[in-house]
Amino acid sequence: MSSTKPYMVKLLREQFPPGTRIRLDSMMNDPQPIPKGMTGTVQGIDDAGQLLMKWDNGRGLSLVPGEDDFTVVKPQKLKLYMPLELGYYEKNDWGDYEDEELTLSDSDAVGYVDTVNGALERESKFLTRRADL
DSSP states (O other): OOOOOHHHHHHHHHHSOTTOEEEEEEOOSOSSOOOTTOEEEEEEEOTTOOEEEEETTSOOOOBOBTTBEEEEOOOOOOOOOSSOOEEEOOBOTTSOBOSSOEEEOHHHHGGGHHHHHHHHHHHHHHHHHHHHO
C-alpha cells in the first residue's frame, strides 16, 4: 500500500470520526474478507489512513479507502414527544375489530413504551431488509 499523506489522514479522521457506522460493499485484497453487507463501527484512523473497524460479527479487519468499497450508514433517530397519543381498536364478540378508535391516556400509554419501541425496532429491521432486496 502506498503511504498516505498527513493531510489526507487528517481529512479521513474528520470525515470518519470514531463511532461512524459503515456498511461494506466489497473488500478486494484480503484472503478472508469481511462479508458483503456487513456493518461495523469506526474505532479510529491509523497513520496510514486505514479505517480501524470493529465489525458486528466480532472481527476487527481494517478498511483501506480506495481499495475497499463501503458506504456510511446514516444514523436514524426517532424522537417521541409527549403527550403521546396511542390509539387502538377492540375486537367485538365475533373477533372482528370495531370501527371506532379508542385512545389511551398519557399515564396509561407510558406502560406501553417497551412494546412501542420493540415494534418500531422490528419495523425498522424489516424495512432495511426490504431495501436490500
